[in-house]
Amino acid sequence: MKTIIITGVSGNLGQAVAKKFLRENFKVIGTVIPNDPAKLNISDANFETVTVDLMNEDEAEKFVQQVIDKHKIIDVAVLTVGGFAMGTIAETKMTDILKQHKLNFQTTYHAARPIFLQMVKQENGRIFLTGARTGIDMRYSKGMIAYGLSKSLIFRLAELMNEEAKGHNVVTSVIAPSTIDTPQNRKSMPDADPSKWVKAEDIASTIYFYSTEQALAIREPVLKVYNNA
Template structure:
């Protein structure tokens, strides 16, 4: 039986690598796209439009995928955003924006996905964390981003506890700087060889969701490369 994976943010640089990895592993890949921004041309994923900042819309998206495919074996949550800021210049509006992009999108996806998995025999939940969320030195100048990402670690731990006995596990992958065209453009003087490749992150996520990784209940996977 072909496994079903839902990948939010599947059209991004990391998302594309994760789509390719799960497709190569034989999964039926479902990707989400912001309404009005479906990918053009052929892709390895079946895309659905979803405003994941809206709880009802996110839940309806999960319902739609499950109604069509019967279950969810894995959900990879990559939707998010980035912002600079420190304690001096980060106000509530800045924080609220990051919370909606990085935490609420994940929570609104993970909650109905967890409920579905509890009914259909289990599954894997994988969140995209960030090093500034667990390293204060890196987070002090990316405060709204770091705080919003930090909640994912607590959420994942709680879901792991809630999933015991239901064959549901939750993990957070924590990349350092990802080697993408936008990052190269923004940091042209950096040593790109030290950055982690999207494909490396994708393979780690693939292993987490594989039969070989089935016994794992590790909460956090740090993927830092040489940086």
């Protein structure tokens, strides 16, 4: 049985990815944060959650080591932890930038680094980082300065990981959603047309495809999951 780590498994995207990979017969290990309200409704013998604050590098490293000790191989990792903040340049101070950097970049790096090192060692693995369309082209980040800057680094990190992993069959992809159709987005944008947004389930299916044998030869993918938004 193959093993997948999903960070932020209680989130919209995290839950969709967990359900997809459980259907595909993976062992799923998902991270939740301390004092996370129980909003997960997944009950499956192949699903386990571990409480980890991914803002803490030592905790993240310890968590990944525990997974390696128990399961030996990490086949796939989908790192979904992140958040969002609005703000023009006038409204964004360095503390705001550092806050988004911590939430979007540091939580990703803390998990990605030990997972990447293990995958290079085992000469196999697929890592999916979560960027955003805003992180690809800064014109989409107007009015969301701190968020856009933090997400832009996710793409640079993937490039560096793919460069270091050349020849090891370890590939890092970046998922770049436009707007995900979530209850929170529907509430905060009541006048928008959610049918144009991308469904978390569709992103999960795309991720699954890129982790399969059919996608074995693909390198350095940026998955622009925009739908019609």
